[in-house]
Amino acid sequence: MLAIIRKEIQSSLSSFSLMLAIAVFFLLIGLMLWFFPNTSIPDNKFSTLQSLFDIAPWLFLFIIPALTMRSIAEEKAMGTLDILKTKPISTMAIVCGKFIAIMLLIVLILAISQIYTYSVYQLGFPKGNMDLGGTLGSYIGWLWLAGCFTAIGIFASAKAASQMIAFLLAAGLCFLLYAGPSFIATLPIFVGRLDYTIAWLGIQAHYEALSRGAITGSDLFYFLGIILVFLVASATVIRNEGMRIRSNLVFLRTYKPLYIGGLCLILSCFNLFSIDLTEDKRFTIAKETKELLRSVDDIIYVTVLMDGKFPAAFTRLKKSTLEKLKGFNQVNKKIQFNLEDPLEGDIATVNSNQESLKQQGIQPTKLTVYNGKEQEQKIIYPYAIFHFGERQIPVNLLEGQDPNASEDEILNRSVALLEYKFGNAIQKLRMNKNPVIAFTKGHGELTSLQTADLERTLRPVYSTGRIILDSVVQISKEIDILVVAKPQLPFTTRDNFLMDQYLMHGGKIIWTIDPLFVNTDTVNASNRLKKDFLPLPYALNLEELFFKYGWRIQSNIVLDYACSGVPLLMGYSGSTPQFDLKPWYYHPLVTSTSNHPIVHNLDRIGLYYPATIDTVKTKLPIHRTILLTTSDHSRTQMSPSPVNFEIVRQPLQPEQFNREKQTVGMLLEGRFTSAFENRLSTEFNQALTQIGATFMPISEPTKMIVYSDGDLMANSIGPRGEPRPLGYNPYEQRTYPSNKNLMLNSIEYLLDDHQMMQARNKDVKLRLLDTAALRTNGGVWRWLNVCLPIVLILCIAWVFGFWRKQRYATS
Numbered sequence: 153m154l155a156i157i158r159k160e161i162q163s164s165l166s167s168f169s170l171m172l173a174i175a176v177f178f179l180l181i182g183l184m185l186w187f188f189p190n191t192s193i194p195d196n197k198f199s200t201l202q203s204l205f206d207i208a209p210w211l212f213l214f215i216i217p218a219l220t221m222r223s224i225a226e227e228k229a230m231g232t233l234d235i236l237k238t239k240p241i242s243t244m245a246i247v248c249g250k251f252i253a254i255m256l257l258i259v260l261i262l263a264i265s266q267i268y269t270y271s272v273y274q275l276g277f278p279k280g281n282m283d284l285g286g287t288l289g290s291y292i293g294w295l296w297l298a299g300c301f302t303a304i305g306i307f308a309s310a311k312a313a314s315q316m317i318a319f320l321l322a323a324g325l326c327f328l329l330y331a332g333p334s335f336i337a338t339l340p341i342f343v344g345r346l347d348y349t350i351a352w353l354g355i356q357a358h359y360e361a362l363s364r365g366a367i368t369g370s371d372l373f374y375f376l377g378i379i380l381v382f383l384v385a386s387a388t389v390i391r392n393e394g395m396r397i398r399s400n401l402v403f404l405r406t407y408k409p410l411y412i413g414g415l416c417l418i419l420s421c422f423n424l425f426s427i428d429l430t431e432d433k434r435f436t437i438a439k440e441t442k443e444l445l446r447s448v449d450d451i452i453y454v455t456v457l458m459d460g461k462f463p464a465a466f467t468r469l470k471k472s473t474l475e476k477l478k479g480f481n482q483v484n485k486k487i488q489f490n491l492e493d494p495l496e497g498d499i500a501t502v503n504s505n506q507e508s509l510k511q512q513g514i515q516p517t518k519l520t521v522y523n524g525k526e527q528e529q530k531i532i533y534p535y536a537i538f539h540f541g542e543r544q545i546p547v548n549l550l551e552g553q554d555p556n557a558s559e560d561e562i563l564n565r566s567v568a569l570l571e572y573k574f575g576n577a578i579q580k581l582r583m584n585k586n587p588v589i590a591f592t593k594g595h596g597e598l599t600s601l602q603t604a605d606l607e608r609t610l611r612p613v614y615s616t617g618r619i620i621l622d623s624v625v626q627i628s629k630e631i632d633i634l635v636v637a638k639p640q641l642p643f644t645t646r647d648n649f650l651m652d653q654y655l656m657h658g659g660k661i662i663w664t665i666d667p668l669f670v671n672t673d674t675v676n677a678s679n680r681l682k683k684d685f686l687p688l689p690y691a692l693n694l695e696e697l698f699f700k701y702g703w704r705i706q707s708n709i710v711l712d713y714a715c716s717g718v719p720l721l722m723g724y725s726g727s728t729p730q731f732d733l734k735p736w737y738y739h740p741l742v743t744s745t746s747n748h749p750i751v752h753n754l755d756r757i758g759l760y761y762p763a764t765i766d767t768v769k770t771k772l773p774i775h776r777t778i779l780l781t782t783s784d785h786s787r788t789q790m791s792p793s794p795v796n797f798e799i800v801r802q803p804l805q806p807e808q809f810n811r812e813k814q815t816v817g818m819l820l821e822g823r824f825t826s827a828f829e830n831r832l833s834t835e836f837n838q839a840l841t842q843i844g845a846t847f848m849p850i851s852e853p854t855k856m857i858v859y860s861d862g863d864l865m866a867n868s869i870g871p872r873g874e875p876r877p878l879g880y881n882p883y884e885q886r887t888y889p890s891n892k893n894l895m896l897n898s899i900e901y902l903l904d905d906h907q908m909m910q911a912r913n914k915d916v917k918l919r920l921l922d923t924a925a926l927r928t929n930g931g932v933w934r935w936l937n938v939c940l941p942i943v944l945i946l947c948i949a950w951v952f953g954f955w956r957k958q959r960y961a962t963s
Contacts (some may be wrong), residue, residue, distance in 0.1 A: 153241065156249030157256070164257055166956065168324065170218065171949040175942045176259065177215045181207065182938035185268060193268075194926050194934070198468065199276040199919045200283065201268055205290045207365040209330060209356070212301050216388050219257060220305025223250040225318040233390065241310070243391040247383050248308055251299075256296045260948075262291060264941050268310035271937050277922040286365030286905040289429035293362025296375040299357055301326045303382035306928060310389040329378075349486060359421075364475060365616035366435040368482075373416045380413030419545075431917070434472075437479050438911050441575045445483040447681055452487050452540050452578060457509075457533040458549075459493035463519065466532065472567045473536060473549055480661065487578075494533055509533065513608075514546050534566075538575070540581035545612060547573050551755075551889075564918040565753055565792045572749075572911035576900065577907055580613040587632040587903050593618040595647075595692075597641030598866050599840060603637065604875035605867040606895055614899070621647040627654035633902055638862025640669070642693045644704050652827050656848035659901040660855050663714075666690065666862035667705045667763045668791050672718060672736070676796050684794030687761075698858075700827040702774045702820055705860050706764040706788075707796070709815060713785035713809045716758055717885045720797060733884065734800040737809075741888075742780050742816060749909035750819065751779050751899045756882055758888040761814040763860040765786060771825045772850070780817030780859070780894075785809035809924065818860045819901075824851040865895055869910035 164170055184191045184207050191203045214338050229234035236246055269287060276282045306323040312318035333354030337347040351357045355378070358371040419633065428436040437445075454477055457468045480487040494505040506516070514537075519530045532549040551566040556868070589610060591597060600618065607616045619627065619634075621643075627650050634654060643651075655661060670687035678685040689707045716739045719731035740759050744751035757780065767776055785806045789795075829837070829849040840847055867878045876882070879891030901909050926933070 153250040156236075156246060157253045160250055160253030161256060162952075162956070163222070164219065164253070165949060165952040167222075168949070170222075171945060173215060173218045174257075174844040175945050177211055177261070178264070178945060179938065180211060180943035186934040186937050193272060194921065194930060196467075197921055197923070199272050199281055199921050201272055201287055201290065202363075202908055204265070204268060208294055209297060209359060210960055212298060213323055213326050213330070213916040216254075216298060216301040217305050217308070217319045217326065218249075219254050220302055220309050220322055220599050221312075221315045221318040222309070223254065223306050224309040224386070225312050225315045229314065237390070244383070246390065247310075247386045248307060251302055251379075252301050254306075255295075255299060258295070258302070259678075262294065264944050267940055267944075268937055269931055272921075275921050275925055275933065276489060277920045277925075279922070281917075282495075283365070283919060284429050286430035289365030289367055289427075290363045292367060293359055293364075293371075296362060296372070297359045299356065300375050300378050300382075301380040302327065303386070307382045307386040308387040324335045330359075336701070348481065348488070353590060361478070364435060365428070365430045366883075367427040367429060369426070370420050370422065370482075373424075377413045377416030377420060378497050380416060384413060395647045435475065435479060437483060437571065440908060441571055441911055442483055444575055444579055444908065445480055445487065448484050448486050448578065448582065450486060450540070452581065453536060454487070454489035454574075455537045455539070456489060456491050457494050457514075457535045457537070459491040459496070460532075462530075462532060466519070466534070466563065469534065469563050469566055472570060476570045477536075480574065489536075491813070495531065506603070509535075510644055510887070512537075512544075512546055513612075514825060517550060538574075538577040538911065540578075543581055544578045545580055547577050549573070551753075553843075561829060561918060569753060571907060575911055576909045583613070586613060586615045588615045588617070588630055589633045589635060589899065590617055590619040590627075590631045591635045591637055592621060592639070592651075593620055594620045594641075596638075596644055598637040598862075601873075601875060602866045603867065605878040606865055606892065608875075609878075609892065609896065610899070621650050624650065625839060626845060627652065627659065629659070630655060632660065633899060634659060635865070636661065637664050637865045638666055639692055639694075640666075640690055642691050644693070646836075647694070648697055649828060650941075653840075653845075653848060655701075655824060655854060656826055657855070658852040658854045661857075662898055662902070663858040664862050664864045665692070665694070665705055665855065665858065665860060666761070667707050668709065668761065670709065670738075670761050670795060671863075672739075672760070675797070679797050684796050686792045686794055689791060692900035697827045699768055700770070700777065700829075700857065701824050702768050702770040703818060703858060704766050704768055705858075707768060707791045708763050708788045709738060709791075710740060710762050710764055710782055710814045710860075711787045711789060711809065712735040712754075712782040713737065713804070713806050714741050714783045715739050716741055716884050716886075718797075718800075720800065734797075735803065736800060736883070737804070738795065739881075739883075740782050740786075740816075742782055744780055745819075746777065746779060747904075748777050748779060749911075750901050751817075751894065753894055754897075755892040756888060757817065757863045757864075757890045757894055758879060760863045761861070762814075765815045765818050765858060765860050767818075772823050774822040774824065777819040777821075778815050778817070779819055779857070781813040781815050782814060786811045786814050788814065817857070819855065819857050821853075823853055824856075825849065826851070858903070864891065904949075 181204065185193050185203055191207055192202055193201070196203065224233065227236065232565045237243065239472050269282075273280055273282045273284075303324075304325050305318075308322035308325060309315075309318040312321050331354070334351050334356045336342065337351040342350055355375075358374045362371050363369060373891050406552065428434075453782070456470070457476070458466075458473065458474055461467075462470060474489070474491075477487065477489040494509060495502050497505075507515075514533060516531045516533050518836070519532060534548065536547045536549060538545045538547060549566055549570065551562050551569065593602065609615055619631070621627075631654070634651065636651075651661065668687040668689055670685070675685045686707065695704065713735075715735050715737050717733040718736040720734050721729055722732045723730050740762060741756040742759055742762075743756055746752070762782075787809045788811055826847075826849045830846075832847055837847065846910050865878070868880055868882045870876050877887050877889075877892070878895070879888040880886070881888060897909070
């Protein structure tokens with residue numbers, strides 16, 4: 153067999169036409185990767201070779217049949233096959249020798265292609281910002297695909313009477329087995345029924361899974377089975393050529409490699425193991441998500457509204473979405489999906505689709521793209537709609553637009569959150585009842601209009617409403633979360649008792665508390681009267697509750713050098729007032745360095761006059777997690793101290809904000825001590841007896857969240873009385889979408905049964921190319937990657953030819 157391998161390699165390297173075909177192969181790949189706009193690595197902006205692995209199968213359809221067409225057909229034409237069959241070597245060994253020799257040539261091609269890996273590695277920003285593990289996995293997929301095509305090509309060469317027929321037969325078989333099943337699966341008759349099974353039969357589905365960098369047992373056994381089956385078929389054709397079909401069948405029934413190949417194909421039906429070679433483990437589904445997916449017992453159908461062509465970054469979002477859904481489908485086949493373009497069809501159809509999506513709260517995103525001649529506006533719907541029975545939930549795939557973040561950063565964050573968003577949607581769809589979120593009322597809390605945007609977002613899954621504590625004898629256990637949003641009037645002792653016992657029975661509470669009465673409009677009104685405004689404390693009568701639960705809010709205001717702005721009148725131009733946006737240090741823009749799922753991956757959050765949250769020692773251990781803090785450049789202002797705009801007329805320096813980070817958001821988990829322990833009045837005891845309840849001095853394990861900004865849940869009101877988006881800053885006329893995401897995450901964390909929030913902690917590293925280096929030396933890199941592989945392969949052919957000539961000339 154070694155002699156056959158040596159002979160095949162020498163024959164291939166000596167063939168001018170074959171080496172020229174390989175050079176053309178590299179020319180096509182080089183042009184596609186570095187010049188053609190739709191597949192060009194520089195145009196796609198990301199430091200990845202995914203374009204190479206996407207186009208390689210289609211080029212393999214021609215180059216591998218060219219490599220294999222000579223393997224057996226030439227032996228038959230020259231009469232050397234009969235001589236080989238007389239030698240003490242089995243036909244399977246002959247076939248394996250041919251196969252190994254061709255695979256060594258493919259390994260040579262793969263080694264030369266490492267020029268592309270080196271180039272992308274050097275062009276990464278920063279240099280080396282490339283997922284080498286994922287690239288290795290993709291090359292493994294490339295090798296298995298090449299092995300599969302090689303086995304098919306050898307079989308075609310064994311069956312064909314000439315090399316040309318062998319080439320055409322191999323190319324046709326490879327194409328049919330690669331793309332045929334995937335195409336058939338898209339036919340309407342199979343979609344939603346047998347589409348996955350039919351696609352699984354083809355090579356394309358398995359190669360695409362491997363080319364991402366995720367190695368699964370199912371894909372490896374599939375490729376091994378296909379290779380063995382075709383190698384056995386080739387050996388059978390060679391051994392029994394000219395014999396009757398019956399003799400061939402008798403031979404196959406006793407041929408062990410065929411049974412091994414069949415066993416591999418059977419094993420490919422089961423995913424026995426999975427290895428995610430990507431550095432950020434982006435194809436590894438969290439344990440909690442898998443448990444949720446396995447519990448799905450009925451079809452959940454997902455419609456992804458991103459069919460069509462998009463700019464590179466959005467194409468990555470589309471591919472990542474489909475990859476994530478494929479991963480879900482591998483865990484549970486009841487998760488099914490398809491692609492749709494809501495903007496496809498005639499004008500009436502498109503308008504109808506857009507109106508229907510608008511009714512579901514799905515708003516389009518406008519992009520400015522370059523079509524090769526000019527800039528144009530493009531509308532897309534980056535959404536996936538999850539359907540379960542008659543219920544459906546739209547999922548926005550695109551994270552909120554942070555004005556200080558690049559498009560690539562936003563989209564990368566969006567990719568990182570796909571698993572969490574999809575799992576969360578599935579979890580919500582399968583809820584037996586809608587969780588109830590009740591806002592307290594009667595103490596000057598935020599009105600339903602002020603929380604309209606948040607409640608509108610919650611209502612597809614949650615039931616929301618108001619509860620007046622004075623009108624109930626007990627807060628129902630049916631209420632899953634109690635929200636106390638910016639109270640301004642005192643709570644009675646009875647109110648406190650009701651909330652206390654609700655917490656003791658396992659209830660969960662979100663507090664958004666303002667300790668001081670102050671807002672920018674009031675400060676501005678005082679400024680117009682040339683007066684200072686003095687923020688005074690609210691008398692809420694909640695301090696004892698907070699103290700018992702392990703925290704308190706200081707009567708102060710936290711100022712931060714990182715802040716939003718307010719427009720100040722700087723003068724007039726004629727009769728037109730001139731405003732200038734000045735930093736308003738009382739409106740901090742806070743972020744979190746915590747990896748807690750409530751705040752992980754959130755952008756800046758806009759606050760208004762927050763206060764400092766302190767911790768207090770408790771009877772029982774309470775686990776506290778700081779969710780939000782101000783920056784390192786902070787300061788505090790105690791009450792009563794005046795607030796006016798003089799602080800911004802002469803901008804302050806960062807050194808003047810010399811306080812450490814101030815806590816403005818905190819999560820508390822554990823068993824809490826009742827604020828009424830050892831002081832339960834007779835009146836309250838009788839009230840409990842009348843409703844058949846007992847006093848609980850120690851709570852069940854539960855959670856609460858506190859934010860020292862009462863306006864965190866409040867949306868501003870437009871001039872026509874309409875609620876604006878939560879997070880909209882009317883002074884800057886800018887929306888901070890993470891304000892709403894923070895509230896939604898807080899609610900979801902408190903209710904999370906499957907602990908899906910842990911999926912928020914997954915990070916996907918942003919891997920971009922160095923655009924400056926491409927602008928400076930882009931032409932050099934492009935031509936280097938086109939020309940160098942061709943030069944190398946031709947040099948190898950010349951060196952081998954020279955060595956062979958010298959060797960035989962000497963002998």
